[in-house]
Amino acid sequence: MNVFINKNGVGDVLLVQLTTERPEQTEIETKGDITLIKSSQDGQAVALNVFNATQYVGEYADGSIELTPELVAKIQEALEKNGVSLELNVDFSPKFVVGHVVSKEKHPNADKLNICTVNVGSETLQIVCGAPNVESGQKVVVAKVGAVMPSGMIIRDAELRGVPSSGMICSAKELDLPDAPAEKGILVLAGDAEVGSAFTN
Structure with missing residues (x-):
């Protein structure tokens, strides 16, 4: 919601x-x-x-x-x-969380895309990522399905070049962080970041 x-x-x-x-x-x-x-x-x-x-x-x-x-x-x-019969069932869990990139493999249908398996604590997600610096073993910021990016974009389940993707691995620029680098690439967190914990900037 x-x-x-x-x-x-x-x-x-x-x-x-x-x-x-x-x-x-x-x-x-x-x-x-x-x-x-x-x-x-x-x-x-x-x-x-x-x-x-x-x-x-x-x-x-x-x-x-x-x-x-x-x-x-x-x-x-x-x-x-107003007489409307509708029960609101709301998920209050954080939508921006620390994730751990468990594995990375090349996308079969796109040279610049990778298929990443990302542990976000409560579940493991498959996320298609186009960042040039994504690697297995990294701690990253994941916008889960339902997250609203600073740009106003809502993260949805998607299919990129035929491969399902649930969520987004974020760059500092996409998170609207101060002093975000201009070059493309995801934000890599310190190794002691707790997987599954909420990310707050």
Whole structure:
């Protein structure tokens, strides 16, 4: 679940993305201040808008809003006040974590891509990476599926040149770190970084 607000562009509306899936066709259902966006295929809610958001959740600066149990409780209450029957199930685990590159092999269909197996503590992910400096044994920053990058891009399950990829190994520039080097390459962390721990800049 990702939450955004853009008062300058959209107005006093909370934009809530419930899933990283993007259905081909959607249908809209509005009740009071809530608009649900549902997949036409299975009827699953993929996003919702909360109008007059300030009266429900208070004031927030424009941009991506940090997901907290308190914010989710306020959104759930807004749904109930407007007669919308939808239970919010939210994963509060960190989306930017320390990963350990267990293995690296060349992508069979792309010269500049590698297929990396990355241990992120709770699971092991397959991530296709195009950075020239990625190597097995490194500690790296992984943006897991559902992460919102500083650029606003949302990390989704993807397929790169026919190979599934779940997450992204990040560069300092992609993480918007101060003094990020201009040359291409992932951020390599110190060897004592704890695998699976949250990465905070």
